[in-house]
Amino acid sequence: xxxxxxxxxxxxxxxxxxxxxxxxxxxxxxxxxxxxxxxxxxxxxxxxxxxxxxxxxxxxxxxxxxxxxxxxxxxxxxxxxxxxxxxxxxxxxxxxxxxxxxxxxxxxxxxxxxxxxxxxxxxxxxxxxxxxxxxxxxxxxxxxxxxxxxxxxxxxxxxxxxxxxxxxxxxxxxxxxxxxxxxxxxxxxxxxxxxxxxxxxxxxxxxxxxxxxxxxxxxxxxxxxxxxxxxxxxxxxxxxxxxxxxxxxxxxxxxxxxxxxxxxxxxxxxxxxxxxxxxxxxxxxxxxxxxxxxxxxxxxxxxxxxxxxxxxxxxxxxxxxxxxxxxxxxxxxxxxxxxxxxxxxxxxxxxxxxxxxxxxxxxxxxxxxxxxxxxxxxxxxxxxxxxxxxxxxxxxxxxxxxxxxxxxxxxxxxxxxxxxxxxxxxxxxxxxxxxxxxxxxxxxxxxxxxxxxxxxxxxxxxxxxxxxxxxxxxxxxxxxxxxxxxxxxx
Amino acid sequence: xxxxxxxxxxxxxxxxxxxxxxxxxxxxxxxxxxxxxxxxxxxxxxxxxxxxxxxxxxxxxxxxxxxxxxxxxxxxxxxxxxxxxxxxxxxxxxxxxxxxxxxxxxxxxxxxxxxxxxxxxxxxxxxxxxxxxxxxxxxxxxxxxxxxxxxxxxxxxxxxxxxxxxxxxxxxxxxxxxxxxxxxxxxxxxxxxxxxxxxxxxxxxxxxxxxxxxxxxxxxxxxxxxxxxxxxxxxxxxxxxxxxxxxxxxxxxxxxxxxxxxxxxxxxxxxxxxxxxxxxxxxxxxxxxxxxxxxxxxxxxxxxxxxxxxxxxxxxxxxxxxxxxxxxxxxxxxxxxxxxxxxxxxxxxxxxxxxxxxxxxxxxxxxxxxxxxxxxxxxxxxxxxxxxxxxxxxxxxxxxxxxxxxxxxxxxxxxxxxxxxxxxxxxxxxxxxxxxxxxxxxxxxxxxxxxxxxxxxxxxxxxxxxxxxxxxxxxxxxxxxxxxxxxxxx
Numbered sequence: 001x002x003x004x005x006x007x008x009x010x011x012x013x014x015x016x017x018x019x020x021x022x023x024x025x026x027x028x029x030x031x032x033x034x035x036x037x038x039x040x041x042x043x044x045x046x047x048x049x050x051x052x053x054x055x056x057x058x059x060x061x062x063x064x065x066x067x068x069x070x071x072x073x074x075x076x077x078x079x080x081x082x083x084x085x086x087x088x089x090x091x092x093x094x095x096x097x098x099x100x101x102x103x104x105x106x107x108x109x110x111x112x113x114x115x116x117x118x119x120x121x122x123x124x125x126x127x128x129x130x131x132x133x134x135x136x137x138x139x140x141x142x143x144x145x146x147x148x149x150x151x152x153x154x155x156x157x158x159x160x161x162x163x164x165x166x167x168x169x170x171x172x173x174x175x176x177x178x179x180x181x182x183x184x185x186x187x188x189x190x191x192x193x194x195x196x197x198x199x200x201x202x203x204x205x206x207x208x209x210x211x212x213x214x215x216x217x218x219x220x221x222x223x224x225x226x227x228x229x230x231x232x233x234x235x236x237x238x239x240x241x242x243x244x245x246x247x248x249x250x251x252x253x254x255x256x257x258x259x260x261x262x263x264x265x266x267x268x269x270x271x272x273x274x275x276x277x278x279x280x281x282x283x284x285x286x287x288x289x290x291x292x293x294x295x296x297x298x299x300x301x302x303x304x305x306x307x308x309x310x311x312x313x314x315x316x317x318x319x320x321x322x323x324x325x326x327x328x329x330x331x332x333x334x335x336x337x338x339x340x341x342x343x344x345x346x347x348x349x350x351x352x353x354x355x356x357x358x359x360x361x362x363x364x365x366x367x368x369x370x371x372x373x374x375x376x377x378x379x380x381x382x383x384x385x386x387x388x389x390x391x392x393x394x395x396x397x398x399x400x401x402x403x404x405x406x407x408x409x410x411x412x413x414x415x416x417x418x419x420x421x422x423x424x425x426x427x428x429x430x431x432x433x434x435x436x437x438x439x440x441x442x443x444x445x446x447x448x449x450x451x452x453x454x455x456x457x458x459x460x461x462x463x464x465x466x467x468x469x470x471x472x473x474x475x476x477x478x479x480x481x482x483x484x485x486x487x488x489x490x
Numbered sequence: 491x492x493x494x495x496x497x498x499x500x501x502x503x504x505x506x507x508x509x510x511x512x513x514x515x516x517x518x519x520x521x522x523x524x525x526x527x528x529x530x531x532x533x534x535x536x537x538x539x540x541x542x543x544x545x546x547x548x549x550x551x552x553x554x555x556x557x558x559x560x561x562x563x564x565x566x567x568x569x570x571x572x573x574x575x576x577x578x579x580x581x582x583x584x585x586x587x588x589x590x591x592x593x594x595x596x597x598x599x600x601x602x603x604x605x606x607x608x609x610x611x612x613x614x615x616x617x618x619x620x621x622x623x624x625x626x627x628x629x630x631x632x633x634x635x636x637x638x639x640x641x642x643x644x645x646x647x648x649x650x651x652x653x654x655x656x657x658x659x660x661x662x663x664x665x666x667x668x669x670x671x672x673x674x675x676x677x678x679x680x681x682x683x684x685x686x687x688x689x690x691x692x693x694x695x696x697x698x699x700x701x702x703x704x705x706x707x708x709x710x711x712x713x714x715x716x717x718x719x720x721x722x723x724x725x726x727x728x729x730x731x732x733x734x735x736x737x738x739x740x741x742x743x744x745x746x747x748x749x750x751x752x753x754x755x756x757x758x759x760x761x762x763x764x765x766x767x768x769x770x771x772x773x774x775x776x777x778x779x780x781x782x783x784x785x786x787x788x789x790x791x792x793x794x795x796x797x798x799x800x801x802x803x804x805x806x807x808x809x810x811x812x813x814x815x816x817x818x819x820x821x822x823x824x825x826x827x828x829x830x831x832x833x834x835x836x837x838x839x840x841x842x843x844x845x846x847x848x849x850x851x852x853x854x855x856x857x858x859x860x861x862x863x864x865x866x867x868x869x870x871x872x873x874x875x876x877x878x879x880x881x882x883x884x885x886x887x888x889x890x891x892x893x894x895x896x897x898x899x900x901x902x903x904x905x906x907x908x909x910x911x912x913x914x915x916x917x918x919x920x921x922x923x924x925x926x927x928x929x930x931x932x933x934x935x936x937x938x939x940x941x942x943x944x945x946x947x948x949x950x951x952x953x954x955x956x957x958x959x960x961x962x963x964x965x966x967x968x969x970x971x972x973x974x975x976x977x978x979x980x
Contacts, residue, residue: 034612035569036599039562041612044627047559069537072529073563073601073632073648074585079525095564095590097601100647101636102582109526111563111587111601122524122531131823137534142563142632146591157590158563333621 012279017223021274022152028282028346030269031152038150038157042266045346046153048290049269050160054140056192056287057162057264060184066136066164071119073142074109079117082242086116089209093145095157111144116210116239116261119165124245127167127257133247134177135167153270154227154490161265167245167257171236174258178234181262182215182462185230193268194285194401195219195275196409197229198434198485200459205446208261212236218458218485220409221274224433226458226487229271232262270490275405282347283370285401286394293319293350293390294343295328298336304356305332311354315364315387324390344369349397352386368393372400409433419473421445424486425453434458434487438471438480445476455486502769507713511764512642518772518836520759521642528640528647532756535836536643538780539759540650544630546682546777547652547754550674556626556654561609563632564599569607572732576606579699583635585647601634606700606729606751609655614735617657617747623737624667625657643760644717644980651755657735657747661726664748668724671752672705672952675720683758684775684891685709685765686899687719688924688975690949695936698751702726708948708975710899711764714923716948716977719761722752760980765895771835773860775891776884783809783840783880784833785818788826794846795822801844805854805877814880834859839887842876858883862890899923909963911935914976915943924948924977928961928970935966945976 008027011019025031030046042050058068074097081087094110112118123135144158164181168174182199189197197217207214211233219229239245240256249255276283286292295315297308312328319326329339336353343351353365364386371377412433418424427435439445439457450456459465466483474480498517501509515521520536532540548558564587571577580603587599602608613625634648654671658664672689679687687707697704701723709719729735730746739745766773776782785805787798802818809816819829826843833841843855854876861867902923908914917925929935929947940946949955956973964970 032612032615034562034608035566036562036564036608039564041562042560044557044559048557050560051558067534067538068541069534070532070540070650072524072526072531073634074526074529076525092592094592095587095599097585098588100585101638102584109585118524118526122522125522144563148591160560 010279010281013222013277020277020279021270024277024281024345025152025270025273030273030282033152036157038147040150040152040156040158042160045290046269049272049284049288050266052288052290053188053192053268054162057184057188058140060188061138061162061164064180064184066138068139069137070139070141071115071122073112075112075115075118077108077110079121080110082117083210083239085238086210090114090145093147095144095146112141113143113145114261114263115139115141115143115163116165116235116259117243120167120239120243120245120259123165123167123257124243127245127247129248130169130250133167133169133257134173136164136177137166138162138164151270151490153266153273155267159265159267161263163261163263166260167240168259169247169249169255169257171258174236174260175234178213178215178232178260178262181232181260182217182230185217185232185262185264189217189219189229189268190402192285192287193272193275194398194405195229195271196402196406198459198461198465200461200465200485202231202459203443203446203457203484205443206457208233210235210238211261212238216459218434218487218489219271219275220412220433220487221271221490222277222408223274224412224431224488226434226489227267227271227274228458228489229268230262230264233260235259235261276401277347278370281345283401284347284349286349286398289325289347289349291325291327291348292394293324293326293352294348295319295326295352296336296339296354297328297330298353298355307356307359308354311359315352315354315383318387319390322391324394349394350390366393368397370397370400372396415467417471417473418475420477421449421452421475424449424455424475428453428455428486428488434485436461436467436471436483436485437475438473439482439484440474440476440478441481442474442476445474448476449486453486454488456489457484458487458489460484500769500771503712503767510767510769511760514767514771514835515642515760515763520763520772523642526647528637530640530642530646530648532650535780536759539762539774539778540756542778542780543682543758544652547674547678548630550678551628551652551654554670554674556628558629559627560629560631561605561612563602565602565605565608567598567600569611570600572607573700573728575728576700580604580635583637585634585636602631603633603635604751604753605629605631605633605653606655606725606749607733610657610729610733610735610749613655613657613747614733617735617737619738620659620740623657623659623747624663626654626667627656628652628654641760641980643763644757649755649757651753653751653753656750657730658749659737659739659745659747661748664726664750665724668703668705668722668750668752671722671750672707672720675707675722675752675754679707679709679719679758680892682775682777683762683765684888684895685719685761686892686896688949688951688955690951690955690975692721692949693933693936693947693974695933696947698723700725700728701751702728706949708924708977708979709761709765710902710923710977711761711980712767712898713764714902714918714921714978716924716979717757717761717764718948718979719758720752720754723750725749725751766891767837768860772837773891774837774839776839776888779815779837779839781815781817781838782884783814783816783842784838785809785816785842786826786829786844787818787820788843788845797846797849798844801849805842805844805873808877809880812881814884839884840880856883858887860887860890862886905957907961907963908965910967911939911942911965914939914945914965918943918945918976918978924975926951926957926961926973926975927965928963929972929974930964930966930968931971932964932966935964938966939976943976943978945978947974948977948979950974
């Protein structure tokens with residue numbers, strides 16, 4: 001199969017971004033379709049990226065006081081049905097277990113689409129006093145939402161994610177938690193994924209089913225569509241009331257706890273691909289690349305091979321000792337060209353080529369997956385210079401990817417007065433990604449925009465993302481009460 | 491709830507080991523029952539142990555050439571039914587999804603009880619040539635087996651595990667893989683869990699449904715019952731035939747691949763508890779303890795508290811900087827006694843107590859969770875001596891736990907000629923855990939032993955675990971063809 005795929009070029013992004021995405025995800029061996037409707041297989045290269053994401057996020061969660069736990073996959077149907085908005089939001093997407101152990105069950109279980117209900121039922125058991133608060137837990141888990149139209153990583157029936165669930169004694173503490181995590185997500189996306197995100201509040205129509213307020217990180221993909229990359233919800237006391245999550249306050253009163261929940265998923269891998277990929281393939285930010293440097297020995301005869309392969313092994317070992325994820329590709333049945341092709345498609349940031357003459361001269365060839373302005377893509381240099389400069393080259397690439405993504409996003413962002421849905425539609429059709437406009441707050445306007453332009457309010461932006469001059473006109477006509485960001489979205 | 495539990499003593503192990511286990515798992519906050527039949531909640535302390543186990547095993551898998559991937563939770567019913575023995579083994583325990591997205595499904599899905607079928611169907615798509623082999627993948631996942639009698643960690647409907655699945659070009663390579671992993675498991679259990687395991691082959695009656703040969707690690711718990719702690723299966727070409735997993739050999743022939751699968755689960759957490767726990771609570775080997783050193787400031791007045799709390803914070807920071815997992819317990823509403831009780835029940839290896847006078851004298855009190863012969867449980871010493879010696883104390887405890895567990899196992903092991911099932915039953919009733927005996931190989935004898943004594947063949951031991959002198963008589967009468975190890979098991 002590798003052979004079959006090797007020959008295939010990718011559809012250029014400009015021609016059909018969606019086709020490009022599907023091809024690159026499969027050809028870079030990030031993921032594959034499975035025999036299970038809507039479920040994907042995450043292949044080692046894609047899972048390796050997810051593992052790096054998990055490690056980084058997990059460290060950030062722990063640094064902010066959270067611990068991991070694990071709650072059941074199955075949720076009693078009656079639990080899901082208890083919070084009214086929650087069940088309305090999730091019921092159409094549930095997968096239901098009706099039989100188990102050879103019998104029909106008295107009460108059906110659903111495979112968790114998210115775990116608020118089962119988790120807060122447990123917190124109700126564990127929390128008695130204000131001294132037991134806050135509860136700050138996270139779980140890494142699979143969830144299932146039966147989607148009709150699926151896309152690898154972006155929308156699948158089953159996906160992997162983390163879901164944080166917290167309980168607090170006061171509303172303000174819960175609000176602070178929801179915002180803290182929003183900041184953690186944004187920092188992760190910028191620092192690790194090199195993917196700039198704008199943050200803000202969701203409109204009532206777009207918020208999480210059961211939340212009081214939903215915050216989100218929204219990133220702009222290369223095709224001008226937005227990706228909701230992470231969400232953090234202030235749940236108020238909605239779930240606490242349904243599951244009896246009460247505590248005795250310092251003053252001795254019985255009170256309902258305040259909850260938050262927040263999550264990011266394997267969807268981020270899709271976001272990474274759509275943020276940085278080019279017509280050659282995936283481009284990985286060094287911090288998340290499972291392999292940061294691939295070392296390629298190049299030699300025809302057995303004698304040549306012995307020399308270059310040994311050198312490649314030594315360089316691999318030296319880099320690994322230094323904490324750089326290096327891999328010497330020792331496969332002899334593939335031509336150098338086939339290897340170049342494979343590793344570029346997979347997005348490895350740096351390649352070191354070693355031919356027999358290079359070894360004689362003490363040189364290697366360093367090839368960048370993508371080069372910056374005024375930077376050679378391919379350079380011969382001494383082995384010492386090549387190896388000594390690896391960390392700097394990786395760090396520079398990480399920075400450059402973020403700068404480039406930010407520049408693309410800014411170029412595709414429109415700010416100004418937008419006085420009609422027609423005008424908004426024109427802006428989007430002319431290539432605008434994020435369109436800032438005024439909004440009265442009327443859900444009818446939001447609904448009309450969606451019907452006429454397919455754009456939705458991505459966020460009511462956080463302070464730092466608002467325009468210097470607030471728009472005065474609502475996109476639906478009349479005056480604005482707030483600024484919002486519109487986009488067509490994944 | 492913490493308050494309620496604090497007061498409670500544990501049932502002594504000698505009185506009722508099973509009650510002790512259930513109590514200690516809940517009171518140490520390792521796990522709790524959930525509202526979902528047979529499913530448990532793994533609480534942060536239990537999950538923290540599992541995370542340490544995962545990290546250690548994952549590193550070992552990667553060091554032996556494996557990568558992680560992720561396959562679907564759901565498996566089409568028709569896949570499970572394809573391998574005859576496999577379906578017979580798992581069908582009674584399946585949980586079945588019949589409805590999803592608001593509709594009845596055309597074909598039902600089962601929640602994976604194990605993933606051979608779905609995984610080998612994907613390998614069949616990916617593998618064409620011998621050059622694509624071996625495939626060496628692992629996944630960390632949840633699985634579900636609808637059990638009637640459940641025990642926290644030991645037997646639950648849903649559990650967490652890793653399942654390795656490999657494909658090889660030759661039988662001997664697959665056989666070597668199965669044995670390599672058996673060795674990895676045994677090493678992990680000894681080096682990390684301080685839990686000695688014997689290894690060997692399962693009898694036909696006890697092997698994995700669909701395997702040609704199953705290897706296992708068996709550990710002996712303090713109550714004399716065996717725990718199957720990890721298994722590694724040589725699957726032959728059974729699954730390859732059912733899922734068309736073929737490859738073109740170097741000689742150009744179409745051949746079926748050879749598979750192995752292997753797994754350990756959250757059951758190991760239960761094994762850890764039953765191996766080392768005492769009547770006070772859990773005892774954790776330092777390498778797997780989420781917190782290795784708890785630092786307790788002790789002071790009544792606010793002035794005293796300020797001094798000891800600050801000292802505790804500094805010690806915590808210094809130890810954490812040195813890579814020791816330390817935690818300063820700054821809760822003021824709990825008495826020192828309540829904290830001692832809590833951390834001893836949870837099994838933290840070392841405790842450092844700091845009172846106001848200790849600070850004046852530059853001293854601290856070091857308390858070991860369990861002390862060895864000639865070792866003080868509690869010692870006052872200079873802060874420098876205390877902190878400087880932490881690594882050695884932890885390493886010594888790790889070794890001592892393994893030695894103690896090995897001594898208990900050896901003391902509860904009977905080797906010699908056992909000529910009848912009655913004799914075997916007597917040995918077990920008199921306290922033997924592992925009983926070595928000869929066996930003809932007749933499954934009828936195995937069946938009879940099980941009915942009469944409730945013991946099963948745990949393994950046909952690997953060479954290094956066999957007796958110096960092979961037994962000559964079969965436990966069912968007549969001559970022996972091999973040596974086996976019997977035990978009553980979890």
